[in-house]
Amino acid sequence: MLFCVVALFATTIGEHFTDDFDSPVLHKRWRWHAPAGGEYSLTANKGWLRISLPKRKGGFNHWHGVFDAPMLLTDAPERDFAIETRVKLIQHDGANFHTGLVVAHSTKHLIAFGPYCSPSLWKMKRPEIWLERTGEGRVAVAPMKADEAILRIEVSGYELSAFWRAGEDDGWRKVATMHLWFRPKMIGLIAKTWGDESLLTVDFDRFGLEPIEAPAKTNFMDITVNVDASRRMNEINPMIYGHFIEHLGRCIYGGIWAEMLYNRKFTGASSDGVIEGWKRIGDGASYSPDNTTFYVGGQAQRIEGHDDGEHGIAQGGLEIEPKSYIGRVIVRGDGIRSITVSLRSGERILASQRLTGITNRWRKLQFKLEPKTSASDALFAITFRGKGVLHIGAASLMPADNIYGMRKDVIEAIKAIKPPIVRWPGGNFVSGYHWRDGIGDPDKRPPRWDRAWNAWEWNDFGTDEFIRFCRVVGCEPYICVNAGEGYADEAAEWVEYCNGSPDTRWGSLRARYGNREPYKVRYFGIGNEMYGNWQLGHLDAIKYALKSIEFALFMKRVDKSIRLIEVGVDGAGWGGWNEKVVKIAGAHFDMLSVHYYQGYNANDDVSLIYTIVASAPVRIERMLKETAKIIERNKPAGKRITIAFDEWNVWMPHQTAQVGLEGYYTLRDAIFAAGVFHALHRLGDIVEMANLAQLVNVLGAIRTTQTKVLLTPIYHAFSMYVHNTGNWRLYCEYNSPKLSAPTAADVDAVDISATLSADGRKLFVAAINRHPEMNARLHIAIEGFKPREGVWLELMTSASFNDANKFESPDVVKPRKERLSLSDACKFTLPKHSIAILQFEASS
Numbered sequence: 001m002l003f004c005v006v007a008l009f010a011t012t013i014g015e016h017f018t019d020d021f022d023s024p025v026l027h028k029r030w031r032w033h034a035p036a037g038g039e040y041s042l043t044a045n046k047g048w049l050r051i052s053l054p055k056r057k058g059g060f061n062h063w064h065g066v067f068d069a070p071m072l073l074t075d076a077p078e079r080d081f082a083i084e085t086r087v088k089l090i091q092h093d094g095a096n097f098h099t100g101l102v103v104a105h106s107t108k109h110l111i112a113f114g115p116y117c118s119p120s121l122w123k124m125k126r127p128e129i130w131l132e133r134t135g136e137g138r139v140a141v142a143p144m145k146a147d148e149a150i151l152r153i154e155v156s157g158y159e160l161s162a163f164w165r166a167g168e169d170d171g172w173r174k175v176a177t178m179h180l181w182f183r184p185k186m187i188g189l190i191a192k193t194w195g196d197e198s199l200l201t202v203d204f205d206r207f208g209l210e211p212i213e214a215p216a217k218t219n220f221m222d223i224t225v226n227v228d229a230s231r232r233m234n235e236i237n238p239m240i241y242g243h244f245i246e247h248l249g250r251c252i253y254g255g256i257w258a259e260m261l262y263n264r265k266f267t268g269a270s271s272d273g274v275i276e277g278w279k280r281i282g283d284g285a286s287y288s289p290d291n292t293t294f295y296v297g298g299q300a301q302r303i304e305g306h307d308d309g310e311h312g313i314a315q316g317g318l319e320i321e322p323k324s325y326i327g328r329v330i331v332r333g334d335g336i337r338s339i340t341v342s343l344r345s346g347e348r349i350l351a352s353q354r355l356t357g358i359t360n361r362w363r364k365l366q367f368k369l370e371p372k373t374s375a376s377d378a379l380f381a382i383t384f385r386g387k388g389v390l391h392i393g394a395a396s397l398m399p400a401d402n403i404y405g406m407r408k409d410v411i412e413a414i415k416a417i418k419p420p421i422v423r424w425p426g427g428n429f430v431s432g433y434h435w436r437d438g439i440g441d442p443d444k445r446p447p448r449w450d451r452a453w454n455a456w457e458w459n460d461f462g463t464d465e466f467i468r469f470c471r472v473v474g475c476e477p478y479i480c481v482n483a484g485e486g487y488a489d490e491a492a493e494w495v496e497y498c499n500g501s502p503d504t505r506w507g508s509l510r511a512r513y514g515n516r517e518p519y520k521v522r523y524f525g526i527g528n529e530m531y532g533n534w535q536l537g538h539l540d541a542i543k544y545a546l547k548s549i550e551f552a553l554f555m556k557r558v559d560k561s562i563r564l565i566e567v568g569v570d571g572a573g574w575g576g577w578n579e580k581v582v583k584i585a586g587a588h589f590d591m592l593s594v595h596y597y598q599g600y601n602a603n604d605d606v607s608l609i610y611t612i613v614a615s616a617p618v619r620i621e622r623m624l625k626e627t628a629k630i631i632e633r634n635k636p637a638g639k640r641i642t643i644a645f646d647e648w649n650v651w652m653p654h655q656t657a658q659v660g661l662e663g664y665y666t667l668r669d670a671i672f673a674a675g676v677f678h679a680l681h682r683l684g685d686i687v688e689m690a691n692l693a694q695l696v697n698v699l700g701a702i703r704t705t706q707t708k709v710l711l712t713p714i715y716h717a718f719s720m721y722v723h724n725t726g727n728w729r730l731y732c733e734y735n736s737p738k739l740s741a742p743t744a745a746d747v748d749a750v751d752i753s754a755t756l757s758a759d760g761r762k763l764f765v766a767a768i769n770r771h772p773e774m775n776a777r778l779h780i781a782i783e784g785f786k787p788r789e790g791v792w793l794e795l796m797t798s799a800s801f802n803d804a805n806k807f808e809s810p811d812v813v814k815p816r817k818e819r820l821s822l823s824d825a826c827k828f829t830l831p832k833h834s835i836a837i838l839q840f841e842a843s844s
């Protein structure tokens, strides 16, 4: 008998609840949750609850994205408790199933414990007793001798222990103890199947719930942290805080670049004679794309006025502020002497300027417009009056405060997180990019169709603009060359354009375009993700390795001081890609590139998604270590090859190409980013650089509208760490409970990294509390460093880990700074789901 509680039918006494399923009616405390069917019966086997799952395509499953397993649920008590049941398998021949007790945070995120069998996944012939959490298979296993077992789960604070016994005379055997991310909200029984042929009938005799007396429960984790400043573990490379910008979506155009007009060079299709992105003004003119008289790219907009009215074209959707805008139009006319450029909002002209001196030759006319009011849906118009023909070859409109064509507000936000290095121009984009399209007079550079992302590439932002960007924000440039559809000589010429002296062929062109001094670009990547079938010109490992040798030889012949980055993969995957490229081409490159994006299933419970994302850095750390081992095993003797972790981020399922890969990152994602930083601190000897993908709008740390800049929690994580990391990682020992998630097992709930500045005067203790419900109390002891009174704390948290900054509420998640006393800092409460950095200063 369970719990020795004498029960008739079902009883609830205090927090005890026992249901021996003797009543033909389900006790009112239960909820039968069976979204896709599956039946229960209290009469099929009297005194037992029977759950039957018929054959069904896919079964009645409970796993990522699919949640239709039947469950009998009731509320979990707030205090510590134990639940028990006796389970008997009635019919399961050939079935994939899991059944038994369930402890659930939600109907989509739970722990199931009981008989399990999977002929299809695990080739099992007999059931065993399995403990699983949603998305995490086989957490613990016990044998099952008969078709019957008694199961027990105890939940004490955030610890769950699972036990079983064969019969009532048998002793309890513990299967496992696991730490919980969330206190359970529901308890009960579950039966699930998967595959098309599974059939399951299972009987439960009694369900019992009782409160348990646990050791004094605390709602926080006590973490002892011992830092030894005399033990410097490894150097921290500042380049781990690098970024990546790609010609994709609104990262560069619509983000960094200040141009406000779409299709300013009049390429592409036309509708009723008006070229894409533009619309007509007035109805007394005819419009056509002109492919014989054009300024750039094989096409211009031709407008022929037939009456005395106003004719022209306009582009809408502009956000205008009361400030100065500058621009230019490149036009020619027959019978037309002047045109007007204007900003309009509905019927109102916000600002206008008449431009004269038009002839039948192309002329570039500059203008300045100064609207006095703002407008959220303004038009930019180019118009003329009367009869005659106007050709418009190109136009441009930018806020006058732009910095060399870049948005001032965006540049300021980027400068504030001091990017040490920025990778450009792709990404997938680069495999179809020919750098020569992007140099010289911007109005003469041809727009091209970018086949990687199916979008126009305007070629307004090319090599010179990128270098200017790097100089303005103060970072190292890192150029990834086209090894997809490109060739070694093209790549070598690019190196010469950047680094050649003005008396070289391509260096002289750079000088002619106003940049005499070589750019001294040190980092070049040989292609991007060349293994994937989404990459233009993708190759297998051997062919890529051979192609990359040619690239390396050509490029280093131009400048032997450059550091080359070879395309790699994460770990041992892609048919042993890393092993092959390192073995074949290892003598020719300096770093191996690795990319990692953490995704998740949008149908999963937000709590489960949190565990996946928050734990991912641990998986990344293990993957990078494994990658380093593969490099070590296969590289030429004596050669040092490090890792360039040059694309990493959370990629949320709704960040699709249709929305330009844009989305609102949350506190959860900042906790992920901070976790990656800690991993990179620990991997200082093997990871030479890392680049968040990406910096603006596209998977962006910074988001923009035409007039606003929004800083995401990931941005703030960068800001915290960039300014508060020392040059040395210190020995740091701490005792954290271990959590597990589908992404990784044995994840520190609290992750700590201690670093020391180069001069030894500042010691930083960075702490992440991944736990979504428990605070942590840190007891910090520091050896080998005498801190003085007064410690700076920077702390980022929010009410929910799913909180995000939005344009209408931009400051929901951001760090706050405060000064603590030394003793408070050394006994510091780190809130649930938070990131904190303490800055200790040495006493003089």
Ligand code: AHR
Pocket: 246, 426, 427, 428, 429, 528, 529, 647, 693, 694, 699
């Ligand atoms: O960052 C977005 C894309 O992700 C990059 O273009 C590519 O390298 C990766 O697949």
